Amino acid sequence: MNSTIVSYLSQFDGHKKFIAFLSEVLGFDATALIAFLVFLIASIVVVKVMALVGGMGTYAERKISADIQMRQGPNRVGPFGLLQFLADGVKMIMKEDVLPKNADKLLFTIAPLMALVGVFGSLAVVPFSSGFILTDLNVGVFYLIGVSSLVGVAIFLGGYSSNSKWSMLGGMRGASQIISYEVPVTLSILAIVILAGGLSFSTLVNAQGGLPHQWYVLHNPFTFIGFFVFFIGALAETNRAPFDLPEAESELVSGYHTEYTGMRFGFFALAEYIEVFVVCGVAVAAFLGGYKVPFDLGTGDFLVNTLHLPPIIGKNIGQFLQIGSFVTKTLLLYYVVIWIRWTFPRLRVDHLMTLCWKYLTPIALFNLVGCAVWLYAFDGHSIWELFSQMTAGSHGGGH
Amino acid sequence: MFDNILFLLSASLTVVGAFSVVLTKNLMHSCVYLLAALFGMAGLYATLGADFLAATQLVVYVGGVVILMLFAVMLTGGDQDKENKFGITKVPAMGNTKTFIAGGISALVIALVILRLVANIAKQNPQGDLPNYMSTVVEIGTKLVTDHVLAFEISSVLLLGALVGAAVIARPARGDDQ
Numbered sequence: 303m304n305s306t307i308v309s310y311l312s313q314f315d316g317h318k319k320f321i322a323f324l325s326e327v328l329g330f331d332a333t334a335l336i337a338f339l340v341f342l343i344a345s346i347v348v349v350k351v352m353a354l355v356g357g358m359g360t361y362a363e364r365k366i367s368a369d370i371q372m373r374q375g376p377n378r379v380g381p382f383g384l385l386q387f388l389a390d391g392v393k394m395i396m397k398e399d400v401l402p403k404n405a406d407k408l409l410f411t412i413a414p415l416m417a418l419v420g421v422f423g424s425l426a427v428v429p430f431s432s433g434f435i436l437t438d439l440n441v442g443v444f445y446l447i448g449v450s451s452l453v454g455v456a457i458f459l460g461g462y463s464s465n466s467k468w469s470m471l472g473g474m475r476g477a478s479q480i481i482s483y484e485v486p487v488t489l490s491i492l493a494i495v496i497l498a499g500g501l502s503f504s505t506l507v508n509a510q511g512g513l514p515h516q517w518y519v520l521h522n523p524f525t526f527i528g529f530f531v532f533f534i535g536a537l538a539e540t541n542r543a544p545f546d547l548p549e550a551e552s553e554l555v556s557g558y559h560t561e562y563t564g565m566r567f568g569f570f571a572l573a574e575y576i577e578v579f580v581v582c583g584v585a586v587a588a589f590l591g592g593y594k595v596p597f598d599l600g601t602g603d604f605l606v607n608t609l610h611l612p613p614i615i616g617k618n619i620g621q622f623l624q625i626g627s628f629v630t631k632t633l634l635l636y637y638v639v640i641w642i643r644w645t646f647p648r649l650r651v652d653h654l655m656t657l658c659w660k661y662l663t664p665i666a667l668f669n670l671v672g673c674a675v676w677l678y679a680f681d682g683h684s685i686w687e688l689f690s691q692m693t694a695g696s697h698g699g700g701h
Numbered sequence: 702m703f704d705n706i707l708f709l710l711s712a713s714l715t716v717v718g719a720f721s722v723v724l725t726k727n728l729m730h731s732c733v734y735l736l737a738a739l740f741g742m743a744g745l746y747a748t749l750g751a752d753f754l755a756a757t758q759l760v761v762y763v764g765g766v767v768i769l770m771l772f773a774v775m776l777t778g779g780d781q782d783k784e785n786k787f788g789i790t791k792v793p794a795m796g797n798t799k800t801f802i803a804g805g806i807s808a809l810v811i812a813l814v815i816l817r818l819v820a821n822i823a824k825q826n827p828q829g830d831l832p833n834y835m836s837t838v839v840e841i842g843t844k845l846v847t848d849h850v851l852a853f854e855i856s857s858v859l860l861l862g863a864l865v866g867a868a869v870i871a872r873p874a875r876g877d878d879q
Contacts, residue, residue, distance in 0.1 A: 408730060440836035441756040448743075448759025455736065455763065458771055462729065474775075477768055484764065501838055 307344050308337045310433035314614065344436055348425050352576050357387035359575035359636070366637065367644045390568075397564035402465055405561065409463035413456045414562065414569035420452030421573045421580060428583045429503040431593045431624035432601075442503045443491055446584065447484065450539075453577060454480035457541070457548060457558050460570065464561035472557025475651065476548035480539055482658045487535035489666035490528040493673040494518050494588045497525070497682065503587050512596030512627075519589040521684040524672035529589045531666050533635075536581040538658070540574060543643035547651055582635035583628070590631050593624035704748050711744025728774050736767045753837045 311317045317336075324332040361376065361384065368375030376383035401410060427442040429435045439445050454477050461473015495501055497518065498509040510517050519529040538545035549557030559570045586592055597604050606616040649657065680688060718738030722731045739762040746755035845853045 406727075406729065409733060412733065439752065439756075440838055441752050444753070444756040444760060448756050448763060451760065451764030451768075455768055455771070458768060459733065462771070462775055474772075477772065481765070481768060 306341075306437045307434055308340050311340060341436070344434075345426075348436060349422055352422070352425055352579065353572065355579050356572045356575035357391065359578065360390065360571065361387045362636070363575075363640050363643070366640045370641070370644045394565050394568040399566065400561070400563045402561050404465045406463035406465070409459045410561075411566075413460035413463060414566045414573075415456075416459065417453050417456035417573035418569050420450055420456060421576045423449040423452070424580050425576075427503055428580060429507055429587050429592055430628055431621050432504065432507075433621050434625060435503065438502050438504045441501045443495060443501050443506070443584075443588075446580075447488055447491075450577065450580070451480065451484065453573060456573075460562070461548075461558035464558070466561050468555045468560045469558050472548045472550075472554050472560070476541060476558055479541070479545065479547065479654060482655060483535045483538040483545075483662075486531050486658065486662035486666040487539060489663070489670050490532035490535065491584075491588055493525060493528050493666075493670045496670070496673050497521065497677055503592070506588050507592030507594060510591045510594055512591060512594040514591070515686045516594075516684070517589065517591040520686070522673070522676050523685070524669045524676060525589065527665060528669040528673070529585070531662050531669065532589065533585060535658075535662060535666075536585060537639065537642065538654070540577045540581055542574075542578060542639055544646040544648050545654060546643075546648060547654060550648060552648075578636060578639055579632060582632045582639065585635055586628060586631040590635075591627075593628040595620070595623045595627045707744060708748045711741040711748065713741075714738070715741030715745065729771070732767060732770050732774060735770070736763060739763065739767070750835070751837055753841055 321332050321336055324336065328335075364386070365375045365383070376386040379385040379389045401407065424446045426436045427439050427446050429438070457476035457480070458473045461469045461471070461476065464470070494506060498506045500506070506518075514520060518525050520526065537543075541548050547557075548554075549559065554560070559567050562570060601617070601620050603616070605611050605619060606613050609616075611619075676682075683691075715738050718734045718736075718741055721734035722738060725731045725734060739758060743755045743758040743762075746752075746758060
C-alpha cells in the first residue's frame with residue numbers, strides 16, 4: 303500500500319484506540335470510515351491552505367513588484383494591506399458575471415473549473431513532510447505531470463469559447479506553449495528519477511539529505527544544469543513572465559481570460575498562483591532536498607537522543623520542522639518567480655519556441671544521458687563523495 | 702468501500718462521457734466529453750491497481766491527444782454554420798431509410814457476436830478478488846526491456862519516424878526564404 307497521511311497516523315496508539323472505540327460504538331469496523339474522514343479533512347485543509355497561498359500570492363506579487371519598482375503597494379486593507387486579497391475576492395464575487403453573447407456557454411463555464419481541478423488534483427502528491435502527504439503514489443511524478451496538463455486544456459478551452467480574437471490567440475499560444483515546455487520539464491525530472499530510482503516523491507526526497515551538498519541540484523554537473531532547465535520550463539508551463547505570452551497584455555489585452563469577469567476570472571488567477579506554488583514545490587522536492595531537515599531533526603531522533611523527549615513528541619516536532627523546511631524553500635522559489643516576472647521583458651513567440659525546442663530540449667536530453675552515464679560510471683555517488691574519496695586516497699588512505 | 706466508490710464514479714464518468722461524445726452535435730463539445738470519458742478510463746485502471754497505466758492514460762490523452770484534437774477541430778473550422786438563421790440544424794441526416802436498416806442490422810449482428818465472445822470469457826473466468834495492491838512500475842519497466850524489447854524498439858523507431866516526418870513537413874521548402 304502507498305504510504306499516506308492515514309498510514310502515518312495509524313502508527314500512533316491513540317489512533318488505534320479511537321478506531322477500536324468507534325467500531326464498538328457503531329457496531330462495524332470503522333477503519334475505512336476513519337480513513338475516509340482523515341482524507342477528507344486533510345484534503346480540505348490542503349485545498350484551503352493552498353487557496354490562501356494563492357490569494358496571498360496575488361498580494362505578494364503586488365507588494366514585491368512595488369518593492370522592486372520603489373513604490374508603496376497595497377497598504378490600506380488591514381495591517382500592511384494584508385487583507386487586500388480578501389477585498390479582491392469580495393469585489394470579484396460582487397462583479398457582474400458576464401457571458402459573452404456568442405460564447406460557447408458550456409465550455410466557457412467549464413474552463414475555469416477545469417483549471418482549478420487540474421491544479422488541486424496535483425496537490426494530492428505534493429510532499430509537505432514525510433507524514434503529511436495526501437498520498438504517496440508510486441507514480442507520483444508521472445501523475446502530477448498528467449493532471450497538471452489539464453490546465454493547458456482549460457486555457458485552450460477558455461480562449462476558444464470566449465469567441466474573441468484576443469482570447470483565441472491567447473488560448474492557442476497557451477496550449478502550444480504548455481505542450482512544448484512539458485518536454486524539457488519532464489526530461490529534467492526524468493534525470494532525477496533515474497538517479498533516485500523511483501517515481502514517487504518520497505523516493506526522490508529520501509534519496510537526498512538535509513544539507514545542500516546532499517541535494518540533487520549539487521549532485522553532479524548534469525543535475526545542476528537540469529535544475530535550471532526545469533525551472534525555466536516550469537516558468538513557461540505556468541505562463542509566468544517572461545513567458546506570459548498567453549496573456550500578454552500589451553498585445554492581447556489579457557489573452558485567454560479577456561472575456562472572463564468576476565469569480566470565473568478569479569478561478570483562473572487562483573489556479574495560476576497555486577500552480578506556481580505546486581511547481582516550486584516539485585522543484586524543491588526533486589532538486590533542493592524537499593522536506594529534509596539536517597542532523598536527524600526531521601525524524602526526531604536528534605531531539606529524542608539529546609533532550610530525552612518521548613519518541614512520539616520528537617516525531618511530531620520533526621514533522622513540523624519538515625513542513626517548515628519544505629514550505630520555506632518553496633516560498634523562497636516563489637519569491638524568485640515573482641522577482642523574475644518584474645525583472646525580465648517578455649519573449650517573442652518565435653523566440654519562445656526556439657528556446658524550448660532548440661535549446662532547452664537538447665540540453666535536457668544531454669542531461670538525461672549524462673545522468674545515466676554518471677549513475678553507471680560512479681555508482682550513483684555525488685561529486686562531493688568522489689572528492690572526499692579522492693582526498694582520502696591521496697593522503698595515504700590507510701586506515 | 703473506496704474501490705467501489707471509485708469504480709462507480711469512474712464507470713459512470715466513462716459511460717456518460719462516451720454517450721455524450723456521440724450524442725452532442727458540437728464537435729468541440731464532443732472533444733471535451735471524450736476527455737471526460739478518458740479520465741474515467743484512467744479511474745477504472747486505477748481501481749484495477751494498474752497505477753502506471755492510469756497515469757499514462759492521463760499524460761498521453763489529457764495532455765496530448767485531446768489538445769491535438771481540439772487544435773485540429775478548431776483550425777479546420779469545426780462546426781461552423783451548422784444552423785441556418787432560423788436556428789434549424791442544417792446538418793443532414795446521415796443516410797436514408799435503407800442505410801439505417803442496414804446499419805441497424807449489422808450493429809445487431811456485431812453486438813451478438815461480441816456478446817457471445819464475452820460470455821465465453823466470463824464463464825471460463827469466474828469473478829474473483831483483485832490481487833493485493835502492488836506497484837506495477839518496476840514490473841512494466843523490466844518487461845519492456847527484456848521480454849518485449851523488440852516491440853519497444855519498433856515503437857520507438859516508429860515514433861522517431863513520425864517525428865522526422867513532422868519536421869520534414871513543417872520545414873519551409875528550400876529557396877522559399879529569399
